[in-house]
Amino acid sequence: MRFQTSEPAFRFRQGTAPLLISMPHVGTHLPPDVAARLTPEAQQVHDTDWHLERLYDFAEAMGASVLMATHSRYVIDLNRPPDNQNLYPGQDTTGLCPLDGFDKKPLYLTGMAPDEAQINARREALWQPYHQQLQAELQRLQDAHGTVVLWDAHSIRSVLPRFFEGKLTDLNLGTANGTSCDPLLAQKLLSIGQAASGYSAVLNGRFKGGHITRQYGRPAQGVHAVQLEMTQCSYMQEAMPFDYLTEVAAQVRPHLRLMLQAALDFAQGKLN
Numbered sequence: 001m002r003f004q005t006s007e008p009a010f011r012f013r014q015g016t017a018p019l020l021i022s023m024p025h026v027g028t029h030l031p032p033d034v035a036a037r038l039t040p041e042a043q044q045v046h047d048t049d050w051h052l053e054r055l056y057d058f059a060e061a062m063g064a065s066v067l068m069a070t071h072s073r074y075v076i077d078l079n080r081p082p083d084n085q086n087l088y089p090g091q092d093t094t095g096l097c098p099l100d101g102f103d104k105k106p107l108y109l110t111g112m113a114p115d116e117a118q119i120n121a122r123r124e125a126l127w128q129p130y131h132q133q134l135q136a137e138l139q140r141l142q143d144a145h146g147t148v149v150l151w152d153a154h155s156i157r158s159v160l161p162r163f164f165e166g167k168l169t170d171l172n173l174g175t176a177n178g179t180s181c182d183p184l185l186a187q188k189l190l191s192i193g194q195a196a197s198g199y200s201a202v203l204n205g206r207f208k209g210g211h212i213t214r215q216y217g218r219p220a221q222g223v224h225a226v227q228l229e230m231t232q233c234s235y236m237q238e239a240m241p242f243d244y245l246t247e248v249a250a251q252v253r254p255h256l257r258l259m260l261q262a263a264l265d266f267a268q269g270k271l272n
Contacts (some may be wrong), residue, residue: 003125005031018145018267024078025049027069037112051216051244076122145146149263158231171201174209174227180217181224185266196255248250
C-alpha cells in the first residue's frame with residue numbers, strides 16, 4: 001500500500017551553525033483520504049504546535065538549520081518511536097498514529113481508524129524521510145563542527161488534565177533525565193528559564209524529551225539534544241482560532257533567543 005499525499009514529508013532550511021532545530025508537530029496538512037476518515041473536530045487539528053516557525057524566526061540569522069513537519073501529528077507523530085513504544089510507561093500518552101486527541105475525544109469516525117498496512121504506509125512516506133533528513137543534517141553538522149546541538153521545539157496547551165494536573169510549567173526542558181545532553185548546557189538553559197521574569201521553568205519535569213531527543217542525543221559522540229515544551233499561552237491563543245499574539249510572543253522570544261545562543265555557544269566551545 002502506498003500513502004497518497006500532495007505534500008512533501010518535511011520542509012528544511014539548511015544553516016551554517018552547529019545547531020539544528022526540529023519542529024515535528026508544526027504540520028497541519030491532512031491528505032484528503034485521511035481527512036475523510038476524521039471527525040469534523042479532528043479535521044481542525046487542534047493539537048498542533050502552532051506558529052513555532054514564526055516564534056523562532058530569529059534562528060535563521062543565528063545560522064541554525066531548521067527541519068519542519070508538513071503533515072499533522074494526527075496523520076503520524078514524528079516524535080514517537082517507529083514501533084509505537086510508550087515513552088512514559090504507566091502514563092497516558094498518544095501514539096504513533098494517534099486514535100484520540102489530547103482531550104481524549106476519538107479522532108476517527110467509527111470503523112475508520114488506520115489498519116496496520118495504512119500505518120506502515122504513513123511511516124514509510126512521512127516518518128522515515130523526516131528522520132533520515134534529521135540524521136543526515138546532524139551528521140553534516142558534526143562533520144563540519146565536531147559538536148552539534150539538536151533543539152526539539154514543541155508547544156502545548158497550558159491546561160490538559162489528561163497529561164498533568166493544574167497549569168503546566170511554561171518552559172519545560174527535557175534531556176531524557178540527563179542522558180541526551182551535557183549537564184553544563186542543561187543547567188545553563190535551566191538558569192536562563194528560571195531567570196525569565198513572568199515564566200516558570202523546569203528541567204526533566206513532566207516532559208523529559210520524546211523519541212527525537214532520546215534517540216539522537218549522544219553526548220559522548222558530540223551530539224547534544226534538548227527538548228523544549230512550552231506553554232502556548234506564552235505566545236498565542238490556546239483556543240480557536242489559535243491566533244499568534246505578537247505582543248505576548250515578544251515577551252518570551254528574548255528568552256528563547258538566549259537559550260538558543262547558549263546552545264550555540266556550547267557547540268562552539270564558548271560556554272562556561
